Amino acid sequence: MSTQYSNRLGYISDEQFQQALDRFNLGRFIKATPITQGLWGQNVYVTSDKGEYVLRGVPHFDWQFKTEKVFVDLLKKHTQAPVPYPYLLDTDTSIFGWEYVLMTRMEGINLSDDLHESGLTNIDRKEIAIAQGDLLKELQKLTNPFCGKYDSQKNTFVSYQPNWIEEYKRQILEMLEKSASYNSLTPPEDISWVKYILAEREAFLDNFIPTFHMQDFKPGNMVTCKTNGKWQITGIFDFMEVSFGHPEADLSRMFAIYLDNDRLDLFYTLIYSYLQGKDSEYINRLVKRFPLFMFHDRLLIWEWAQRSGKAWWDKELHFKEWIAKYLAIEPIKLAR
Secondary structure, eight states: OOOEEEETTTTEEEEHHHHHHHHHOOOOOEEEEEOSSSSSSOEEEEEEETTTEEEEEEESSTTTHHHHHHHHHHHHHHHOOOOOOOEEOOOOOTSSSOOOOEEEOOOSSEEOTOOOOOOOHHHHHHHHHHHHHHHHHHTTTOOOOOOOOEEETTEEEEEOSOOHHHHHHHHHHHHHHHHHOSSSSSSSHHHHHHHHHHHGGGGGGGOOOEEEEEEEGGGGGEEEETTTTTTEEEEOOOOOOEEEEGGGGHHHHHHHHHHHTHHHTHHHHHHHTTTTTHHHHHHHHHHHHHHHHHHHHHHHHHHHHHTTTTOOOOOOOOHHHHGGGGGGOHHHHHHH
């Protein structure tokens, strides 16, 4: 008997789960449970007599799981971040018809991007925001001599050419041009405006140490648990989009999510924790360069929405009108 656990994973039998567990000596299969949270349906909970696991399957790209494994292993080695280790990758497709991963299920409440999880008080949420800022600092203890991405074919990291900022700008402009090709909501004057902002802000890109850049650092990719009376992030996962880049880039998605949920106070709680020890000059320069990171992060959403027609906001808004609210960060709240 087979059960459909998600549209992406399709139908999976108990025997297939057992075969996967056998590959890594993870015990006798007891049950599997669908995971309703998440956009793509790649994951399913698996319980055996040896423990609780997550099976992750049907990679988006042939490099996805290989990249995730490399970064999970590096984070485990160089940081104290709570990653799903060991990340057990099986590239043999004979069981399911696709590669899969088995990893230990991490304890805690699976947070949501719309903050709908019940039972959390305002004090709880502020403690969690502090823990998120601390977690980002911990993740960024993983550094690299240069900015770049993992190349699974070459099994090495490849640097951005000619440098990080030029690659970052290239991606921003490419997403703008793609968006403009779908409809009239990304007009030429909006693209010119972005180019002007990029040129104006580039001067504030200080020399920086390339750090772990998740790109999808957000509540929905975390679990949290109250331990000894204090909320902590007990798990961080979904590393498909990881690279080495500018450390502040991973603040952008959190800013957007907390803004969209009318909880910017939580973002400022998070970033205050993250910026502990930074002086006012550093903070002022962060404020000036922040739009660069927001352009990139929001364009990932904007381009997808224009291509798919699945925007959940006012569909008559032009890009400049839509993104304006995401570009302003208040320095006084960072240095409180």
